[in-house]
Every structure is written in C-alpha cells, then in structure tokens.
Amino acid sequence: MPWWITEQPVPPDAHCGDRHVHVDHQYVALVTDPDEMIREPEHPFRWVRPDELDGLAMFADTRLLATGLFAVVPMLGAGDVDAVTVMRSLAGDRQS
Structure with missing residues (x-):
C-alpha cells in the first residue's frame, strides 16, 4: 500500500x-540489505537513497516532501509517528 x-x-x-x-504514490520501505531483492516488482519502480534525490526529475515540492520523509524514516520504522503527523509537519501545519 502507498x-x-x-x-x-x-x-x-x-x-x-x-x-x-x-x-x-509515495512508498516507504525499510530494508537491511538494499541489494537483496525478495521478488521482481509487479510494476516498474526504483528505490532511491536520500543522496540520489537531486539527480531525479521531479517537481520541487515532491523533492521537498521526499527530503523531509527521509528525515523521519527511522521514526516511521519504529512506529513513533504516523503518516498524517509527518505530512502536517512537512506542510508546516501547526494544528493539533
């Protein structure tokens, strides 16, 4: 699921x-070995690392979102935050 x-x-x-x-569709995946593929994907996609973002053709706001998302991936993996909280913080929404 996205x-x-x-x-x-x-x-x-x-x-x-x-x-x-x-x-x-933005996906988050945490892997221990990024070079080990479990199975071939059903649809073409490419996993990227934070240092690869600047070389990708994308909208500026999508790049900003991806940069912010990479910053919170460890918290997402630990279950410390949820998607709505992260998106609100990236959008600058300070409402509770």
Missing part, C-alpha cells in the same frame, strides 16, 4: 496536451 498519495495539477506536457493531474 504510504501517501499526492495529486498535483500540472500544465500540458510531453505526455498530455491538456492540463491534467499527476498522481504520485
């Missing part, structure tokens, strides 16, 4: 000549 889903309105691009919405 950890979080984001919908981003975008202008026409090389794939679609009309305004449309990109839907991003």
